[in-house]
Amino acid sequence: MTRTTSRLVLVLATVSAALAIAVHAARLPEQQPPAVSLTITGEPGSLPRYAVPDFIALSSDADTLDAVKTIGQALWDDLSFEREFDMIPRDTYASIPAARSLAGIPFDRWRELGADALLVGTVEKRGDAFRVEVRLFGVKQKQAAYSRELTAAATNPRFVAHTIADEIFQTQLALRGVARTKIAFVSDREGLRLTGTVESRVVKEVYICDYDGANQRPLTTNRTLNINPTWSPDARSIAYTSYRRGIPDIFISNIYQGTMENPLRSRVEENFLPAWSPDGTRIAFQSNRDGNAEIYVMNRDGSGIRRVTSHPMSDTTPTWSPSGNQIAFTSDRSGSPQIYVVDVDGLNLRLLTRESYCDRATWSPAPYNEIAYAARTGGGLDIFVLDVATRERRQLTFGEGISESPAYAANGRHIAFSSTRGGKSQLYTIERTGKDVRLLTRIGNNQTPDWSK
Amino acid sequence: MRSRLTLSGLFILATLLVLSAGACTKKTPPVARPIPPPPPVTTAVAPARPPAPAEPVKEPAMVPTAPITEDRVGAVTLDEINRNSPLKPVFFGYDQTDISADAQRILDANAEVLKKNATWVITIEGHCDERGTAEYNLALAERRAGAARTYLVSLGIAGDRIRTVSYGKEFPFDPAHTEDAWAKNRRGHFVVTQK
Numbered sequence: 001m002t003r004t005t006s007r008l009v010l011v012l013a014t015v016s017a018a019l020a021i022a023v024h025a026a027r028l029p030e031q032q033p034p035a036v037s038l039t040i041t042g043e044p045g046s047l048p049r050y051a052v053p054d055f056i057a058l059s060s061d062a063d064t065l066d067a068v069k070t071i072g073q074a075l076w077d078d079l080s081f082e083r084e085f086d087m088i089p090r091d092t093y094a095s096i097p098a099a100r101s102l103a104g105i106p107f108d109r110w111r112e113l114g115a116d117a118l119l120v121g122t123v124e125k126r127g128d129a130f131r132v133e134v135r136l137f138g139v140k141q142k143q144a145a146y147s148r149e150l151t152a153a154a155t156n157p158r159f160v161a162h163t164i165a166d167e168i169f170q171t172q173l174a175l176r177g178v179a180r181t182k183i184a185f186v187s188d189r190e191g192l193r194l195t196g197t198v199e200s201r202v203v204k205e206v207y208i209c210d211y212d213g214a215n216q217r218p219l220t221t222n223r224t225l226n227i228n229p230t231w232s233p234d235a236r237s238i239a240y241t242s243y244r245r246g247i248p249d250i251f252i253s254n255i256y257q258g259t260m261e262n263p264l265r266s267r268v269e270e271n272f273l274p275a276w277s278p279d280g281t282r283i284a285f286q287s288n289r290d291g292n293a294e295i296y297v298m299n300r301d302g303s304g305i306r307r308v309t310s311h312p313m314s315d316t317t318p319t320w321s322p323s324g325n326q327i328a329f330t331s332d333r334s335g336s337p338q339i340y341v342v343d344v345d346g347l348n349l350r351l352l353t354r355e356s357y358c359d360r361a362t363w364s365p366a367p368y369n370e371i372a373y374a375a376r377t378g379g380g381l382d383i384f385v386l387d388v389a390t391r392e393r394r395q396l397t398f399g400e401g402i403s404e405s406p407a408y409a410a411n412g413r414h415i416a417f418s419s420t421r422g423g424k425s426q427l428y429t430i431e432r433t434g435k436d437v438r439l440l441t442r443i444g445n446n447q448t449p450d451w452s453k
Numbered sequence: 454m455r456s457r458l459t460l461s462g463l464f465i466l467a468t469l470l471v472l473s474a475g476a477c478t479k480k481t482p483p484v485a486r487p488i489p490p491p492p493p494v495t496t497a498v499a500p501a502r503p504p505a506p507a508e509p510v511k512e513p514a515m516v517p518t519a520p521i522t523e524d525r526v527g528a529v530t531l532d533e534i535n536r537n538s539p540l541k542p543v544f545f546g547y548d549q550t551d552i553s554a555d556a557q558r559i560l561d562a563n564a565e566v567l568k569k570n571a572t573w574v575i576t577i578e579g580h581c582d583e584r585g586t587a588e589y590n591l592a593l594a595e596r597r598a599g600a601a602r603t604y605l606v607s608l609g610i611a612g613d614r615i616r617t618v619s620y621g622k623e624f625p626f627d628p629a630h631t632e633d634a635w636a637k638n639r640r641g642h643f644v645v646t647q648k
Contacts, residue, residue, distance in 0.1 A: 196532075197644075198532065198535045198536050198538075198644075199624065199626060199642075201624045204623070225620070225623055225624075227587070227621075227623065228587070228588065243618070243620075246618070247616075247618060248591075248618065248619065268616065270595060270617070270618065270619055272591050272619075273588060273591070286591070286592065288595055288599075292595075292596070292599070293591075293592040293595055293596070314589075314592035314593070314595070314596060315592075316588060316589055316591065316592040317586075317588040317589060317592075330588070330589055330592075332589075332592075332593075336548075337586075337589045357548075357585070358586075359585075359586035359588050359589040360586055360587075360588045360589075374586050376584075379584065380584070381584075381586060402583065402584070404586050404587060405586070405587055405588070447587060448587055448588075
């Protein structure tokens with residue numbers, strides 16, 4: 001092993017070790033199953049109104065006093081994300097006396113504020129861990145709809161909130177929450193200049209953040225060009241295209257082990273745009289190994305390469321159907337890039353879109369059967385969604401800069417994308433209905449998001 | 454070269470110092486009270502020096518220049534070649550990958566350069582403007598680089614001397630958002646990777 005390689009490995013290992021610690025700390029042992037006894041509803045025709053005050057500190061150290069605020073705010077944000085609850089603004093709670101324990105809740109005061117549901121909890125520091133106890137009360141019923149005790153390392157209180165939020169979505173709405181999912185993307189925020197080029201070029205590295213843009217941190221540190229990261233279905237590995245060896249090739253970073261794989265070890269051919277099969281065993285990608293851009297499928301370790309498409313024009317940007325039986329991809333065989341679907345064995349090809357120009361299909365998870373993509377509108381690009389069964393299409397973004405690279409959240413209700421609407425390219429999320437655009441990044445250019453399942 | 458400059462520089466400096474020393478002594482007239490005349494030593498040195506240097510200073514100029522030039526040529530790095538590259542970029546139309554008549558003329562000239570420098574191995578980088586998608590542009594830029602490569606091979610340049618790399622729209626030459634910038638960014642850029 002050369003010195004450079006070992007240094008790179010060391011750097012990668014360091015970064016991954018840091019990630020591993022964060023995640024280990026975040027993992028919550030199941031201590032008691034969430035108990036459900038009540039579904040809290042709102043007034044007829046309205047969403048249930050939720051109040052989430054700061055948690056109650058049962059220990060008086062600085063970590064606890066910080067955590068009770070962090071958890072309260074993060075929970076309020078998490079629960080607002082699906083827009084299934086009417087969240088009562090937190091700055092209106094001041095008149096209600098803070099409870100000192102879960103037994104002393106002034107329910108009538110919360111009822112006066114119009115709350116249907118009240119989420120309260122306690123935090124106590126024990127050693128390096130927080131012991132957290134939570135209740136979701138029906139305010140009218142003065143009865144717990146959800147209660148939970150959990151212990152978590154004191155380093156990541158936001159993850160405690162995300163866990164509780166996802167459980168409330170599950171138990172109250174039978175909805176899969178995405179508060180614990182993450183987004184991978186590339187960023188040039190460090191502004192580092194690539195070495196060995198005459199033109200001034202800026203390094204792009206793969207980054208990871210929480211679904212809401214919190215905890216942004218770099219995954220790669222190879223100081224070259226890295227693009228188009230994609231999550232493995234188990235969210236423990238990220239495959240991406242890296243130019244770290246000069247030629248674009250597919251790399252896989254196992255983010256909690258600190259190891260890296262380079263399954264194809266390309267010498268000449270260019271391999272791009274890996275996409276994991278839903279079961280995580282295979283990767284679809286684009287390669288010019290046979291002379292021009294075609295879609296291939298390989299096993300995760302680079303074995304068993306099979307060609308899926310065959311056309312003298314370019315076939316690119318593969319994505320799997322949730323069933324794993326089909327691959328959607330982009331081809332310019334008709335003269336302009338359009339989205340096609342083909343069975344994984346290469347048969348049964350059909351054209352899906354009739355745009356002037358479109359690309360980067362991303363297939364929604366069930367229960368929706370949609371494909372989101374970017375299409376040219378005037379001079380820019382906008383995000384569209386196509387219902388695969390009915391072929392009805394709807395436009396989500398409207399002509400504000402270049403909006404592209406859509407990626408579905410695990411519950412199919414949200415789409416992450418990048419847009420230059422504010423000048424530089426930044427990441428945003430938007431609901432599949434086109435509502436509730438949220439900005440996730442602010443520093444440098446941030447592009448090609450992928451949302452963990 | 455440098456040593457000659459330095460030595461003659463020293464000479465000039467020395468002369469100036471001496472002259473100015475002389476000038477200074479002359480330009481210090483008594484203002485308030487009489488000042489004793491400057492010690493004779495300084496004035497004695499000044500006239501003694503000037504005549505001497507001319508010949509001895511020129512001698513180091515004999516440093517042979519030819520070997521240095523040879524060394525310099527040998528030391529030209531790939532970076533230096535690429536900084537003033539004799540291989541010119543070719544440009545493409547919007548969404549296009551075909552080699553235009555202009556591009557043909559540039560590639561003809563590039564082929565001549567490659568024939569003269571028969572050991573050079575090059576990479577043709579394909580680039581796009583920002584208006585296409587990040588992903589499809591990887592394929593489009595790949596085809597642009599491939600088209601330039603095919604043309605060079607048709608002119609007799611060995612295929613194994615030409616690699617291609619697609620950068621999509623990742624590295625615009627001109628970051629502006631204008632027709633002018635976009636035209637510059639839709640390019641095949643030539644890099645000498647081995648000489």
